[in-house]
Amino acid sequence: MSELDDFYNELIMEHSMNSYHKKQLGSCDFCEKGHNPNCGDEIELQVKLNGNVIEDMAFTGHGCAISQSSTSIMIETLKGKTIQEAKEIIQTFIEMIKREIKDEEKLEKLEDAIAFKNIANMPARVKCALLAWHTMEDLIQQAEKKE
Amino acid sequence: MNIKEDFPLLNNRAISYLDSSATTQKPKQVIEAVQKFYEQSNANPHRGAYELSVEATEIYEETRKKVADFIHAKQAEEIIFTKNASESLNLVAYSYGLENLRQDDEIVISIMEHHSNLVPWQYVSKKTGSQLNYMYINEEFEISEKEWKEKITNKTKIVGITHSSNVLGTINPIKEIIQYAHEKGAIVVVDVSQSIPHMKIDVQDLDADFLVFSGHKMLAPLGIGVLYGKKELLEKMSPFLMGGEMIEYVYEQETTFAPLPQKFEAGTQNVGAVVGLGAAINYLQTVGYDTIQSIEQEVVSYANEQLSKLDYITLYETPNGEHHSSVISFNIQGVHPHDVASILDSEGVCIRSGNHCAQPLMRYLGIDSTCRASFYLYNTKEDVDRLVKALEKAYKMFEKYIKK
Numbered sequence A: 001m002s003e004l005d006d007f008y009n010e011l012i013m014e015h016s017m018n019s020y021h022k023k024q025l026g027s028c029d030f031c032e033k034g035h036n037p038n039c040g041d042e043i044e045l046q047v048k049l050n051g052n053v054i055e056d057m058a059f060t061g062h063g064c065a066i067s068q069s070s071t072s073i074m075i076e077t078l079k080g081k082t083i084q085e086a087k088e089i090i091q092t093f094i095e096m097i098k099r100e101i102k103d104e105e106k107l108e109k110l111e112d113a114i115a116f117k118n119i120a121n122m123p124a125r126v127k128c129a130l131l132a133w134h135t136m137e138d139l140i141q142q143a144e145k146k147e
Numbered sequence B: 001m002n003i004k005e006d007f008p009l010l011n012n013r014a015i016s017y018l019d020s021s022a023t024t025q026k027p028k029q030v031i032e033a034v035q036k037f038y039e040q041s042n043a044n045p046h047r048g049a050y051e052l053s054v055e056a057t058e059i060y061e062e063t064r065k066k067v068a069d070f071i072h073a074k075q076a077e078e079i080i081f082t083k084n085a086s087e088s089l090n091l092v093a094y095s096y097g098l099e100n101l102r103q104d105d106e107i108v109i110s111i112m113e114h115h116s117n118l119v120p121w122q123y124v125s126k127k128t129g130s131q132l133n134y135m136y137i138n139e140e141f142e143i144s145e146k147e148w149k150e151k152i153t154n155k156t157k158i159v160g161i162t163h164s165s166n167v168l169g170t171i172n173p174i175k176e177i178i179q180y181a182h183e184k185g186a187i188v189v190v191d192v193s194q195s196i197p198h199m200k201i202d203v204q205d206l207d208a209d210f211l212v213f214s215g216h217k218m219l220a221p222l223g224i225g226v227l228y229g230k231k232e233l234l235e236k237m238s239p240f241l242m243g244g245e246m247i248e249y250v251y252e253q254e255t256t257f258a259p260l261p262q263k264f265e266a267g268t269q270n271v272g273a274v275v276g277l278g279a280a281i282n283y284l285q286t287v288g289y290d291t292i293q294s295i296e297q298e299v300v301s302y303a304n305e306q307l308s309k310l311d312y313i314t315l316y317e318t319p320n321g322e323h324h325s326s327v328i329s330f331n332i333q334g335v336h337p338h339d340v341a342s343i344l345d346s347e348g349v350c351i352r353s354g355n356h357c358a359q360p361l362m363r364y365l366g367i368d369s370t371c372r373a374s375f376y377l378y379n380t381k382e383d384v385d386r387l388v389k390a391l392e393k394a395y396k397m398f399e400k401y402i403k404k
């Protein structure tokens, strides 16, 4: 599996080991915890909204490089997007991981998160990659309920 | 003697299999015995009056006798077949624990128990209002004599203890613990799942009250487990699972139960796997525990030596070699075990990573998870070399990012 060496690349490593999104927001509107008992991965997402725009976002937590980098890269991708755009991106990410996307162009909106495309080759790690995205789905649901 | 040649999977795949604590690979002698049973003797035991069914019954009951001899039980009825160690432990918790524990009684188990010898006792303690207390480990990853003498008291009715930890590899002094528990009036449930693949178990010498293990960790097929119980205890217990085979007379409102061991074996059993268990015992006896131990001793001490040289590795094991089996838990400082396991996998090295069904132990150690390499009779020094090489690769991939 030489793809693995490609997978643990600079981008993933930097995001997992030294993420600048890993911090507490001074103030936040919504937060949501997610965990993956399999690995012991735990994250907490914090979001600050401005109307329906994700103005700021951060996370805390610990776990494997895949869960932590996936969280950090997700934040990088979703920051500044509207809730609606975020939902579409999350949906696309999940479909990509499940290999349900035929049209490669659709993946462009994922930006750096496209790096997780081949995680499906490591079935044992899919949950790690999806943790942040499922947690964000829950957070958005919570935000929408509040409105 | 080339042991590896007996294991088809290890010849079919170019891997270093270092996860025998999870389940062992199977020798062709076991696979062939199971196949032969299905090709020549398969029928539902105890049910048919025809010759084939009688033959299946004989094979099944002969294997029970073989298991009894293997662990030196007094009688074959003291051997109950289950599907795994977990079911054996649940049987004891339900049929003995729930019925014999009262408010203010104490159950004592060790912090290194597998969830299967822990969660059922939590349930029993909640249902009966009894206390669940833990024996903790010291800085050498062992339970000290002082600790077990403090925790096992006159109020203790049940002690649950693993012979050998599936995480730390620590071998507990179960014979001494059993003797002490008996002085205090408690019965002892011993989990030998991780020890019986590697060392001789003698239930009479240990004076164990209940003893459990899974066949699949000692070369036998998946889906067969054993419960040993002293006859006088088993006889007083109510059945655990009910249905066919375990009854004597069934009326509309009442049932009388079959004698031991059928009382605890409801429904059609996994006879194929029982046959495989018998073949696994034959295999272990042919090779001999002495040989198994000398192979493991050589490979495991080599592994300890090599791993100790890697300064970025933390080992979770006792420094007292004679108290340590063939399981080595470790971490690369700063790298998550699941990442290590994925990278090792890409090098053909199969290790386990995670909490190893021992979350309370992990919490006690202050960690989420470990990497675990476990060795068995088919492993060699080359497997260790591959492990070390793969670990070096994993460390190099992460080195420049690890926060010091």
Ligand SMILES: Cc1ncc(COP(=O)(O)O)c(C=O)c1O
Pocket: B021, B022, B084, B085, B086, B087, B114, B116, B117, B162, B164, B165, B166, B191, B193, B194, B214, B357
């Ligand atoms: C010490 C110990 N006890 C019990 C078990 C449970 O075995 P099984 O899953 O076969 O029931 C295991 C297996 O992981 C174990 O290592």
Ligand SMILES: [Zn+2]
Pocket: A036, A039, A041, A063, A064, A065, A066, A067, A127, A128, B338
């Ligand atoms: Zn993970």
